[in-house]
Amino acid sequence: MAETLGKSQGSDTIFPQSLIPQSPMPSYLFWLFSTIMLIGAVAVIAFRNPVSSALAMVTSFVGLAALFIGLSAFFVGVIQILVYSGAIMVLFLFIIMLLDLKDEKRRTESYLPLVAGLSLVGIFFVQLVGVLSNKLPNQIAPVLDKAALAAAAGDFKEGTKIHLALKDGHLPDVHLIGHTLFTEYNLPLQILGVLLLVATVGVVVLSKRQTN
Protein backbone atom coordinates (compact mmCIF):
# COMPACT_ATOMS: atom_id res chain seq x y z
CA MET A 1 0.00 0.00 0.00
CA ALA A 2 2.78 2.41 0.92
CA GLU A 3 4.43 2.27 -2.49
CA THR A 4 1.21 3.06 -4.36
CA LEU A 5 0.58 5.97 -2.05
CA GLY A 6 4.04 7.37 -2.47
CA LYS A 7 3.99 7.56 -6.26
CA SER A 8 3.25 10.96 -7.65
CA GLN A 9 0.68 10.90 -10.38
CA GLY A 10 0.74 14.03 -12.51
CA SER A 11 -0.13 17.65 -12.21
CA ASP A 12 -3.76 17.18 -13.37
CA THR A 13 -4.96 15.21 -10.34
CA ILE A 14 -7.81 16.74 -8.38
CA PHE A 15 -7.34 14.58 -5.26
CA PRO A 16 -4.19 14.46 -3.13
CA GLN A 17 -2.44 11.12 -3.61
CA SER A 18 -2.02 10.36 0.06
CA LEU A 19 -5.70 10.63 1.00
CA ILE A 20 -7.15 7.74 -0.95
CA PRO A 21 -6.04 4.26 0.09
CA GLN A 22 -7.65 1.68 -2.14
CA SER A 23 -6.34 -1.64 -0.91
CA PRO A 24 -8.31 -3.50 1.80
CA MET A 25 -7.51 -2.97 5.46
CA PRO A 26 -4.65 -5.08 6.88
CA SER A 27 -5.77 -7.87 9.19
CA TYR A 28 -4.13 -6.52 12.34
CA LEU A 29 -5.92 -3.17 11.96
CA PHE A 30 -9.21 -4.95 11.36
CA TRP A 31 -8.88 -6.97 14.56
CA LEU A 32 -7.63 -3.95 16.53
CA PHE A 33 -10.64 -1.81 15.59
CA SER A 34 -13.07 -4.72 15.98
CA THR A 35 -11.75 -5.31 19.49
CA ILE A 36 -12.13 -1.62 20.35
CA MET A 37 -15.68 -1.69 19.01
CA LEU A 38 -16.69 -4.86 20.87
CA ILE A 39 -15.07 -3.84 24.16
CA GLY A 40 -16.86 -0.51 23.92
CA ALA A 41 -20.15 -2.31 23.32
CA VAL A 42 -19.65 -4.62 26.31
CA ALA A 43 -18.74 -1.60 28.44
CA VAL A 44 -22.05 0.08 27.49
CA ILE A 45 -23.87 -2.80 29.17
CA ALA A 46 -21.41 -3.35 32.02
CA PHE A 47 -21.17 0.19 33.43
CA ARG A 48 -23.73 1.11 36.09
CA ASN A 49 -23.39 4.85 35.52
CA PRO A 50 -25.27 6.04 32.37
CA VAL A 51 -22.63 8.71 31.62
CA SER A 52 -19.91 6.03 31.51
CA SER A 53 -22.13 3.97 29.22
CA ALA A 54 -22.56 6.91 26.86
CA LEU A 55 -18.80 7.46 26.68
CA ALA A 56 -18.22 3.74 26.10
CA MET A 57 -20.67 3.98 23.22
CA VAL A 58 -18.56 6.75 21.66
CA THR A 59 -15.53 4.42 21.82
CA SER A 60 -17.53 1.67 20.16
CA PHE A 61 -18.68 3.94 17.35
CA VAL A 62 -15.21 5.33 16.71
CA GLY A 63 -13.99 1.74 16.21
CA LEU A 64 -16.92 1.11 13.90
CA ALA A 65 -16.15 4.23 11.87
CA ALA A 66 -12.57 2.99 11.46
CA LEU A 67 -13.94 -0.31 10.10
CA PHE A 68 -16.10 1.62 7.62
CA ILE A 69 -13.09 3.57 6.41
CA GLY A 70 -11.17 0.30 6.05
CA LEU A 71 -13.98 -0.87 3.77
CA SER A 72 -13.42 2.20 1.52
CA ALA A 73 -16.73 3.69 2.70
CA PHE A 74 -15.21 7.04 3.63
CA PHE A 75 -18.46 9.00 3.58
CA VAL A 76 -20.27 6.53 5.83
CA GLY A 77 -17.32 6.54 8.24
CA VAL A 78 -17.31 10.32 8.49
CA ILE A 79 -21.10 10.41 8.91
CA GLN A 80 -20.84 7.77 11.63
CA ILE A 81 -18.46 10.01 13.60
CA LEU A 82 -20.42 13.21 12.97
CA VAL A 83 -23.93 11.89 13.59
CA TYR A 84 -23.42 9.18 16.21
CA SER A 85 -20.34 10.22 18.15
CA GLY A 86 -21.23 13.87 17.76
CA ALA A 87 -24.91 14.68 17.64
CA ILE A 88 -26.60 11.61 19.07
CA MET A 89 -24.11 11.23 21.90
CA VAL A 90 -24.48 14.86 22.97
CA LEU A 91 -28.23 14.36 22.95
CA PHE A 92 -27.89 11.28 25.18
CA LEU A 93 -25.55 13.04 27.62
CA PHE A 94 -27.83 16.06 27.67
CA ILE A 95 -30.86 13.97 28.61
CA ILE A 96 -28.91 11.94 31.19
CA MET A 97 -27.75 15.10 32.92
CA LEU A 98 -31.16 16.76 32.59
CA LEU A 99 -32.87 13.85 34.36
CA ASP A 100 -30.10 13.61 37.01
CA LEU A 101 -30.30 9.82 37.24
CA LYS A 102 -28.98 7.73 40.05
CA ASP A 103 -26.84 4.69 39.34
CA GLU A 104 -28.88 1.63 38.58
CA LYS A 105 -29.29 -0.60 41.65
CA ARG A 106 -27.81 -4.07 41.45
CA ARG A 107 -30.41 -6.65 40.57
CA THR A 108 -31.28 -8.87 43.52
CA GLU A 109 -34.23 -11.05 42.50
CA SER A 110 -35.40 -12.66 39.24
CA TYR A 111 -32.75 -14.31 37.09
CA LEU A 112 -35.28 -14.80 34.29
CA PRO A 113 -34.11 -11.82 32.19
CA LEU A 114 -30.51 -13.02 32.51
CA VAL A 115 -31.42 -16.51 31.30
CA ALA A 116 -33.54 -15.07 28.49
CA GLY A 117 -30.77 -12.73 27.39
CA LEU A 118 -28.06 -15.37 27.44
CA SER A 119 -30.21 -17.86 25.56
CA LEU A 120 -30.99 -15.24 22.89
CA VAL A 121 -27.29 -14.55 22.48
CA GLY A 122 -26.69 -18.31 22.31
CA ILE A 123 -29.29 -18.73 19.56
CA PHE A 124 -27.73 -15.90 17.58
CA PHE A 125 -24.29 -17.36 18.02
CA VAL A 126 -25.42 -20.79 16.77
CA GLN A 127 -27.02 -19.15 13.75
CA LEU A 128 -23.88 -17.14 13.11
CA VAL A 129 -21.73 -20.27 13.17
CA GLY A 130 -24.18 -21.93 10.79
CA VAL A 131 -24.00 -19.05 8.33
CA LEU A 132 -20.24 -18.70 8.56
CA SER A 133 -19.60 -22.40 7.98
CA ASN A 134 -21.17 -22.02 4.52
CA LYS A 135 -19.00 -20.87 1.68
CA LEU A 136 -19.89 -17.35 0.64
CA PRO A 137 -18.79 -15.88 -2.66
CA ASN A 138 -16.05 -13.21 -2.75
CA GLN A 139 -14.24 -14.16 0.42
CA ILE A 140 -11.48 -11.67 -0.31
CA ALA A 141 -12.38 -8.08 -1.09
CA PRO A 142 -11.87 -7.36 -4.79
CA VAL A 143 -9.02 -4.90 -5.16
CA LEU A 144 -10.04 -1.46 -6.38
CA ASP A 145 -6.80 -0.80 -8.21
CA LYS A 146 -6.11 1.87 -10.79
CA ALA A 147 -7.01 -0.34 -13.75
CA ALA A 148 -10.39 -1.38 -12.32
CA LEU A 149 -11.29 2.19 -11.39
CA ALA A 150 -10.18 3.55 -14.75
CA ALA A 151 -12.38 0.95 -16.45
CA ALA A 152 -15.33 2.11 -14.35
CA ALA A 153 -14.81 5.71 -15.51
CA GLY A 154 -16.49 4.91 -18.83
CA ASP A 155 -19.89 4.72 -17.14
CA PHE A 156 -19.83 8.40 -16.25
CA LYS A 157 -20.05 11.49 -18.39
CA GLU A 158 -16.78 12.80 -19.75
CA GLY A 159 -15.40 15.82 -17.89
CA THR A 160 -17.31 15.31 -14.63
CA LYS A 161 -15.39 15.14 -11.37
CA ILE A 162 -16.31 11.46 -10.94
CA HIS A 163 -14.99 10.64 -14.41
CA LEU A 164 -11.72 12.51 -13.84
CA ALA A 165 -11.10 11.00 -10.43
CA LEU A 166 -11.83 7.47 -11.60
CA LYS A 167 -9.54 7.92 -14.59
CA ASP A 168 -6.80 9.01 -12.22
CA GLY A 169 -7.33 5.83 -10.22
CA HIS A 170 -9.02 7.44 -7.20
CA LEU A 171 -12.29 6.42 -5.61
CA PRO A 172 -14.46 9.58 -5.39
CA ASP A 173 -16.62 8.09 -2.67
CA VAL A 174 -18.57 11.20 -1.68
CA HIS A 175 -19.24 12.20 -5.29
CA LEU A 176 -20.45 8.71 -6.14
CA ILE A 177 -22.77 8.62 -3.14
CA GLY A 178 -24.14 12.04 -4.05
CA HIS A 179 -24.64 10.92 -7.63
CA THR A 180 -26.54 7.79 -6.56
CA LEU A 181 -28.53 9.70 -3.94
CA PHE A 182 -29.80 12.37 -6.32
CA THR A 183 -30.50 10.09 -9.29
CA GLU A 184 -31.64 6.62 -8.26
CA TYR A 185 -32.70 7.46 -4.71
CA ASN A 186 -34.30 10.85 -5.23
CA LEU A 187 -37.81 9.92 -4.09
CA PRO A 188 -36.62 8.21 -0.85
CA LEU A 189 -34.55 11.32 -0.16
CA GLN A 190 -37.64 13.55 -0.42
CA ILE A 191 -39.58 11.18 1.83
CA LEU A 192 -36.70 11.31 4.31
CA GLY A 193 -36.97 15.09 4.38
CA VAL A 194 -40.67 14.81 5.26
CA LEU A 195 -39.81 12.26 7.95
CA LEU A 196 -37.28 14.60 9.55
CA LEU A 197 -39.83 17.43 9.49
CA VAL A 198 -42.41 15.20 11.17
CA ALA A 199 -39.82 14.14 13.78
CA THR A 200 -38.95 17.79 14.50
CA VAL A 201 -42.59 18.75 14.96
CA GLY A 202 -43.18 15.63 17.06
CA VAL A 203 -40.29 16.41 19.39
CA VAL A 204 -41.51 19.96 19.91
CA VAL A 205 -45.03 18.74 20.67
CA LEU A 206 -43.79 16.03 23.02
CA SER A 207 -41.49 18.23 25.05
CA LYS A 208 -43.90 21.13 25.37
CA ARG A 209 -45.12 21.41 28.92
CA GLN A 210 -48.76 20.43 29.26
CA THR A 211 -50.75 23.42 30.49
CA ASN A 212 -54.15 21.91 31.22
Added chain:
Amino acid sequence: MPSLNDYLLVSGLLFSIGLAGVVLRRNIIIVFMCLELMLSAANLTLVAFSRFNVKNGLPDYDGQMLVFFVITVAAAEVAVGLAIIVALYRARQTIHTDELVSLKG
Protein backbone atom coordinates in the same frame (compact mmCIF):
# COMPACT_ATOMS: atom_id res chain seq x y z
CA MET B 1 -6.78 -9.19 4.61
CA PRO B 2 -10.00 -9.75 6.57
CA SER B 3 -12.52 -11.88 4.70
CA LEU B 4 -16.25 -11.28 4.43
CA ASN B 5 -16.84 -13.89 7.14
CA ASP B 6 -14.71 -11.88 9.58
CA TYR B 7 -16.88 -8.82 9.06
CA LEU B 8 -20.07 -10.86 9.45
CA LEU B 9 -18.73 -12.45 12.64
CA VAL B 10 -17.84 -9.11 14.20
CA SER B 11 -21.14 -7.50 13.26
CA GLY B 12 -23.06 -10.53 14.56
CA LEU B 13 -21.21 -10.25 17.87
CA LEU B 14 -22.02 -6.53 18.05
CA PHE B 15 -25.68 -7.26 17.38
CA SER B 16 -25.74 -9.97 20.06
CA ILE B 17 -24.15 -7.64 22.62
CA GLY B 18 -26.75 -4.99 21.79
CA LEU B 19 -29.59 -7.48 22.11
CA ALA B 20 -28.26 -8.75 25.43
CA GLY B 21 -28.19 -5.16 26.67
CA VAL B 22 -31.79 -4.55 25.61
CA VAL B 23 -32.90 -7.64 27.54
CA LEU B 24 -30.66 -7.22 30.59
CA ARG B 25 -30.61 -3.53 31.41
CA ARG B 26 -33.50 -1.72 33.08
CA ASN B 27 -32.48 1.89 32.55
CA ILE B 28 -34.46 2.87 29.46
CA ILE B 29 -31.69 5.19 28.20
CA ILE B 30 -29.19 2.31 28.20
CA VAL B 31 -31.77 0.15 26.41
CA PHE B 32 -31.96 2.90 23.81
CA MET B 33 -28.16 2.96 23.39
CA CYS B 34 -28.17 -0.80 22.88
CA LEU B 35 -30.77 -0.37 20.12
CA GLU B 36 -28.33 2.00 18.43
CA LEU B 37 -25.60 -0.65 18.72
CA MET B 38 -27.86 -3.16 16.98
CA LEU B 39 -28.60 -0.71 14.15
CA SER B 40 -24.87 -0.10 13.75
CA ALA B 41 -24.21 -3.83 13.54
CA ALA B 42 -26.65 -4.01 10.63
CA ASN B 43 -24.87 -1.04 9.03
CA LEU B 44 -21.53 -2.82 9.27
CA THR B 45 -22.99 -5.84 7.48
CA LEU B 46 -24.41 -3.64 4.72
CA VAL B 47 -21.15 -1.79 4.14
CA ALA B 48 -19.18 -5.07 4.14
CA PHE B 49 -21.48 -6.59 1.51
CA SER B 50 -21.27 -3.37 -0.50
CA ARG B 51 -17.46 -3.53 -0.51
CA PHE B 52 -17.22 -7.24 -1.31
CA ASN B 53 -19.79 -7.07 -4.11
CA VAL B 54 -17.93 -4.98 -6.67
CA LYS B 55 -20.07 -4.01 -9.67
CA ASN B 56 -18.43 -2.56 -12.79
CA GLY B 57 -15.21 -1.94 -10.87
CA LEU B 58 -16.91 0.05 -8.09
CA PRO B 59 -18.37 -1.01 -4.72
CA ASP B 60 -22.12 -1.60 -4.83
CA TYR B 61 -23.37 1.78 -3.65
CA ASP B 62 -26.94 0.55 -3.05
CA GLY B 63 -25.77 -0.91 0.28
CA GLN B 64 -24.21 2.37 1.34
CA MET B 65 -27.38 4.25 0.39
CA LEU B 66 -29.33 2.00 2.74
CA VAL B 67 -26.79 2.76 5.49
CA PHE B 68 -27.26 6.48 4.83
CA PHE B 69 -31.02 6.13 5.24
CA VAL B 70 -30.67 3.96 8.35
CA ILE B 71 -28.40 6.54 10.02
CA THR B 72 -30.81 9.37 9.20
CA VAL B 73 -33.85 7.48 10.47
CA ALA B 74 -31.89 6.47 13.59
CA ALA B 75 -31.10 10.13 14.31
CA ALA B 76 -34.77 11.06 14.02
CA GLU B 77 -35.69 8.06 16.17
CA VAL B 78 -33.25 9.08 18.91
CA ALA B 79 -34.64 12.61 18.98
CA VAL B 80 -38.25 11.42 19.28
CA GLY B 81 -37.37 8.62 21.71
CA LEU B 82 -35.49 10.90 24.07
CA ALA B 83 -38.37 13.40 24.00
CA ILE B 84 -40.70 10.53 24.97
CA ILE B 85 -38.31 9.58 27.80
CA VAL B 86 -38.32 13.16 29.10
CA ALA B 87 -42.13 13.27 28.98
CA LEU B 88 -42.24 9.90 30.74
CA TYR B 89 -39.89 11.09 33.47
CA ARG B 90 -42.01 14.18 33.97
CA ALA B 91 -45.13 12.06 34.42
CA ARG B 92 -43.69 9.22 36.54
CA GLN B 93 -40.32 10.41 38.00
CA THR B 94 -38.73 7.13 36.90
CA ILE B 95 -37.25 5.63 33.74
CA HIS B 96 -36.60 2.12 35.08
CA THR B 97 -38.42 -0.39 32.93
CA ASP B 98 -39.49 -2.61 35.84
CA GLU B 99 -41.31 0.28 37.51
CA LEU B 100 -43.27 1.14 34.36
CA VAL B 101 -45.95 -1.55 34.52
CA SER B 102 -49.20 0.30 33.89
CA LEU B 103 -49.67 -1.47 30.51
CA LYS B 104 -49.27 -4.88 32.13
CA GLY B 105 -52.49 -6.92 31.97
